[in-house]
Amino acid sequence: MKAPLPFLLVLLAVPAAWQLAIWCFEPKPAFLPPPAMVAGVLWTERSALLGHTLVTLGEAVLGYAIANVFALGCALFCFHVGGAERVLAPWLVALKNVPFPTVASILVVVMGDSLGPKLIVVVLVTFFPILANLNKGLKTADPVLIDRLRTLHATRWQIFRKAAWPAAIPFYLAAHEIAFTGSIIAAIVAEWLFAQRGLGFLIVQASTQFRTDRLFAVTLVASVVAMLVYGLVGLAERRVLRWQRA
Amino acid sequence: MPSLLRFLLALAFAALLSACGRAPPPAAPAAAPAATYAQTLASVQARLPAARYATNDFIPDAGTPPPAFDRRVRLRIGMPWLLNDEEAPWYIAQEKKFFAAAGLDVELLSGGPAHNYLAVLAGGGVEIGVINMTTQVTKFVASPTGADVVIVAVTLRRTPEAILAIDHDTPRDRRSTRVLRAADFAGKTIAVETTSQYVMESVLALNGQPPGEVKFLRVSTVDTLIMRRVDGMASWIVNQPRLLEDAGYLNWVAYPLAQHGWEGAADVSVVRRDFLRDQPDVVRRYLWALRQAVEFMLDEPVAAAEITSRYATGQPLTPAQVLRRFELQRDLVLGDGRAGLLRADPDAIDRTAAHMVRAGVIALPAAPR
Numbered sequence: 001m002k003a004p005l006p007f008l009l010v011l012l013a014v015p016a017a018w019q020l021a022i023w024c025f026e027p028k029p030a031f032l033p034p035p036a037m038v039a040g041v042l043w044t045e046r047s048a049l050l051g052h053t054l055v056t057l058g059e060a061v062l063g064y065a066i067a068n069v070f071a072l073g074c075a076l077f078c079f080h081v082g083g084a085e086r087v088l089a090p091w092l093v094a095l096k097n098v099p100f101p102t103v104a105s106i107l108v109v110v111m112g113d114s115l116g117p118k119l120i121v122v123v124l125v126t127f128f129p130i131l132a133n134l135n136k137g138l139k140t141a142d143p144v145l146i147d148r149l150r151t152l153h154a155t156r157w158q159i160f161r162k163a164a165w166p167a168a169i170p171f172y173l174a175a176h177e178i179a180f181t182g183s184i185i186a187a188i189v190a191e192w193l194f195a196q197r198g199l200g201f202l203i204v205q206a207s208t209q210f211r212t213d214r215l216f217a218v219t220l221v222a223s224v225v226a227m228l229v230y231g232l233v234g235l236a237e238r239r240v241l242r243w244q245r246a
Numbered sequence: 247m248p249s250l251l252r253f254l255l256a257l258a259f260a261a262l263l264s265a266c267g268r269a270p271p272p273a274a275p276a277a278a279p280a281a282t283y284a285q286t287l288a289s290v291q292a293r294l295p296a297a298r299y300a301t302n303d304f305i306p307d308a309g310t311p312p313p314a315f316d317r318r319v320r321l322r323i324g325m326p327w328l329l330n331d332e333e334a335p336w337y338i339a340q341e342k343k344f345f346a347a348a349g350l351d352v353e354l355l356s357g358g359p360a361h362n363y364l365a366v367l368a369g370g371g372v373e374i375g376v377i378n379m380t381t382q383v384t385k386f387v388a389s390p391t392g393a394d395v396v397i398v399a400v401t402l403r404r405t406p407e408a409i410l411a412i413d414h415d416t417p418r419d420r421r422s423t424r425v426l427r428a429a430d431f432a433g434k435t436i437a438v439e440t441t442s443q444y445v446m447e448s449v450l451a452l453n454g455q456p457p458g459e460v461k462f463l464r465v466s467t468v469d470t471l472i473m474r475r476v477d478g479m480a481s482w483i484v485n486q487p488r489l490l491e492d493a494g495y496l497n498w499v500a501y502p503l504a505q506h507g508w509e510g511a512a513d514v515s516v517v518r519r520d521f522l523r524d525q526p527d528v529v530r531r532y533l534w535a536l537r538q539a540v541e542f543m544l545d546e547p548v549a550a551a552e553i554t555s556r557y558a559t560g561q562p563l564t565p566a567q568v569l570r571r572f573e574l575q576r577d578l579v580l581g582d583g584r585a586g587l588l589r590a591d592p593d594a595i596d597r598t599a600a601h602m603v604r605a606g607v608i609a610l611p612a613a614p615r
Contacts, residue, residue: 028368029390029391029392029393030364030365030368030369030389030391030392030393031365031368031369033391037391104465105465105466105469108463108464108465109465109469109470109475112463113463196464201440204440208382208385208440208441209385209389209607209608210362210365210385210386210389210391211391212365212389212391213390
């Protein structure tokens with residue numbers, strides 16, 4: 001089956017199952033609005049939805065880029081400094097598991113109504129899977145190859161570039177599948193906590209106005225964006241790892 | 247490697263591009279109508295009149311004897327928040343056996359941030375939902391994905407909403423005598439919840455302060471006020487002032503919205519219309535028990551506070567803290583007098599709904615609802 005087909009299947013199956021549920025169970029719109037009602041919101045509010053989606057996407061991608069820089073830096077540090085991973089791990093795990101609502105007020109007080117708190121949430125959510133996969137990937141480098149490079153007086157950088165990094169690439173790309181799509185959710189959660197714009201804010205607004213149709217419309221948009229991001233990662237993976245398939 | 251580099255560069259470019267994306271203004275579901283307030287109010291009264299979804303017909307008068315009943319009924323009541331002293335009348339009705347005397351076996355279900363008892367009520371998960379504010383019910387009824395529900399009583403007949411501030415010219419250990427005006431908030435920052443910003447903007451505008459001159463920050467802890475990160479905060483006069491007092495700040499000062507043209511009521515008992523139609527006697531029995539409890543709270547505050555502090559498992563409180571709440575909310579419960587306990591004012595709900603329409607918070611249905 002070609003790559004986009006399963007996604008198309010989802011796009012067809014979800015509305016079909018949804019409509020079927022409406023016909024069979026006749027739920028109140030407060031719980032499950034009909035697909036046509038949600039489609040109406042998607043159409044009539046398309047301009048606002050697009051604007052808010054761009055805001056969310058901007059925060060997600062920017063936060064994700066920062067998370068990548070930090071994770072790559074940390075992974076390099078752990079690779080070159082023996083024992084660094086053992087020392088850093090508890091700190092990173094503790095940091096990763098801080099419940100956001102507990103620090104939300106502190107972040108707003110310190111950083112105000114700015115991009116900062118949202119980026120911090122995205123970085124906290126996405127940093128760890130990238131780092132964990134990179135660490136794992138770097139460790140899978142062929143020790144014989146590394147020994148051979150050492151006997152040839154290769155520098156640390158050369159060992160990293162020729163042996164460790166190529167071994168880590170598949171792991172790094174696999175991390176993107178989880179972390180990049182997760183960055184969208186992280187941005188939405190951050191907006192839910194802090195923002196006045198973005199899909200997360202729309203969710204809060206729709207909830208408080210009891211607009212289940214708008215809530216579902218935002219959910220659909222978020223799902224489609226996550227699928228596109230996932231597709232983008234798959235595309236990059238196929239391009240970067242084409243030597244592996246060959 | 248070059249491919250990966252290209253991918254990362256594309257990622258960075260996409261980040262830049264998206265970050266530069268046209269940011270929409272803080273969302274409002276619909277553009278504010280060009281109609282005047284009077285025209286908007288007329289539209290509300292024609293297409294979404296509160297008289298359709300709020301009734302006082304089932305509230306018993308003072309001194310009414312316990313209602314007769316032929317069978318006991320189990321009632322699930324969704325509370326407006328975590329079990330704290332906001333729900334005092336319902337604990338009292340349990341403890342003093344007012345519910346039992348009315349033939350009701352009541353289960354009080356805790357509320358909280360993720361609980362939407364209007365939707366649960368519509369779906370049949372509870373028989374009665376106690377909702378924070380009448381404005382929420384208006385939103386629900388106006389929503390195309392709402393349901394047919396009816397307000398049968400309000401416990402706080404006037405809104406407890408206020409803009410809370412600290413009077414830094416008064417020592418912390420003294421009460422402030424300052425009276426806040428809307429103009430005092432010009433150039434200041436007010437902490438708000440998403441749901442309260444339009445309320446603050448509407449009230450300030452009503453009182454001659456253009457809301458554009460006020461900054462709003464989405465944050466909800468009194469620490470921000472103490473740390474002077476904000477100058478005021480949207481609050482309930484019965485809640486946050488107590489937190490400030492507990493932190494040693496007696497010098498708080500409030501701008502109560504009820505005194506500045508914003509009409510709402512809080513702790514609103516809501517039922518489904520079909521439930522009201524099919525079991526009106528159960529609603530009458532519930533309201534009889536609730537009225538006894540509210541009267542007990544007003545007449546015997548010390549005993550009521552002791553009961554409440556035992557039941558408030560969601561937020562441990564001392565009887566003294568509960569008493570302070572009773573003191574702060576007494577006028578809000580009484581409204582215009584004891585005879586009107588629990589009574590909602592449909593005209594006031596309409597007037598507030600007109601402000602909500604103008605703020606773009608609700609859209610009126612095309613046909614009368």
